[in-house]
Amino acid sequence: MKFSTRAIHAGYQAKAHQGAVMPPIYQTSVFAFEQIGADMEFSYARSGTPTRAALEDCFASLENARHGMAFASGMAAIDGVLRAFLQPGDEVIVVADLYGGAWRLLSKVMAPLGIKVSFVDLTDPANLEAAINPAVKLVWLESPTNPLLNLVDIAALSAIAHAHGAHVAIDNTFATPYLQNPLDLGADIVVHSATKYLGGHSDVLLGLVALNDDALQQKIRFIQNSAGNVPGPQDCFLVLRGIKTLALRMERHCDNAEKVAAFLVDHPAIEKVFFPGLTDHPQHALAKTQMRRFGGIISIYLKEDTREAANRVATRLQLFALAESLGGVESLVNHSWTMSHGSLPPEQKRALGLREGGLRLSIGIEDIDDILADLAQALA
Missing domain, CATH: 3.40.640.10 (Type I PLP-dependent aspartate aminotransferase-like (Major domain))
Structure with a gap:
């Protein structure tokens, strides 16, 4: 089967x-x-x-x-x-x-x-x-x-x-x-x-x-x-x-994430986008052989590398809840510096590449036009 x-x-x-x-x-x-x-x-x-x-x-x-x-x-x-x-x-x-x-x-x-x-x-x-x-x-x-x-x-x-x-x-x-x-x-x-x-x-x-x-x-x-x-x-x-609905949901998560990544790459407020589906990702070729698609998670560096900038974007978002987790049908935004990786010492966070002006996006299965519109207004 x-x-x-x-x-x-x-x-x-x-x-x-x-x-x-x-x-x-x-x-x-x-x-x-x-x-x-x-x-x-x-x-x-x-x-x-x-x-x-x-x-x-x-x-x-x-x-x-x-x-x-x-x-x-x-x-x-x-x-x-x-x-x-x-x-x-x-x-x-x-x-x-x-x-x-x-x-x-x-x-x-x-x-x-x-x-x-x-x-x-x-x-x-x-x-x-x-x-x-x-x-x-x-x-x-x-x-x-x-x-x-x-x-x-x-x-x-x-x-x-x-x-x-x-x-x-x-x-x-x-x-x-x-x-x-x-x-x-x-x-x-x-x-x-x-x-x-x-x-x-x-x-x-x-x-x-x-x-x-x-x-x-x-x-x-x-x-x-x-x-x-x-x-x-x-x-x-x-x-x-x-x-029972994992296959259906993952296809939509992947579809939406690919479109969000393409939108964010050219956005003037974004310094860097982390997503295995982008051709400039250092392991993009490996992703194509090891994975069937590229997943529903995207991380970003804001050009303004401050916690205040990250908070401003996260709190402006209307569809994305500011939350610890990921992988739900709803879109979520996570401030890894203080949330998922809050237990790490600051110097180790920096050594790993985490930034206070960084955000992790769990792209949900909402209509892609609404997701993109929400990101656009929050980053404006």
Whole structure:
């Protein structure tokens, strides 16, 4: 089956649920045993529910994986993967310009436990070859990165990591499984903040993990169950419902983003536009081979590089809500310096290329004429 069909049908059989066409919300914490010691597929909601299982199986199908796992949030998913790999004395190599919440978890939670965290510019695979050593157990990637939309060569980096005995995990939130399947390119684990595009409606918090290795899946599942980092059935239902329209939504997100990028490139108030679909993007050629389209996120530098200028544009926007997240049907604007990457020290923000006069735009699925008109009046 092709993607759109799997998004609607994979992981669920109506006959197993009284013929319900839509997966039911199993709003229960416990399941009754027929007798002591009975082998039960579901026994306690922390370990699993039919609603969660339907989501996990559907998601696994979309990432061409054997296993899917749902977590309470995207950060809970990242935490579960990190804890499955890393012990005191181990090292993780991390793409330098990653999401601020992931940086905080690695720097403020993992590093104090005795785990070495090395942030490396992985846009050049040679930098991984130079940095990797026997202590490295995991290489952590984002592609495209948040917020400056750099791409890394997933296949090349995975080959280098595997040659040195390390695993590769990648946050695929920006691309979604509709645009990119990292497991097919050699990565071992894919992580999503399903709060974003997979849910798609800014009304749910959830994380997802996909992988093929059976033993590794059992290890992450054990950590997940032991720590209780699991979503409720209502959240699972909402993400599963959102996934059913993912293909349609992503086509519109991509269509609109391409038109917005073309508009912003020539705008006199804009110094630079970051978007993989632009031919002058440093990894445009890689984007064309690694992704199916270029996504719905655009970042910009304003010519007036001040927080005041960024705030003036953000608050003038009428369709774009000023908010932390992305990937909803509505357009959103994020001030990465104070919002998504607010936990980073100022000097590190500057080193990564963040600016106080920079904004990240999540382009929604509104009519493109209205989006362009809103940007035009806000930038005037």
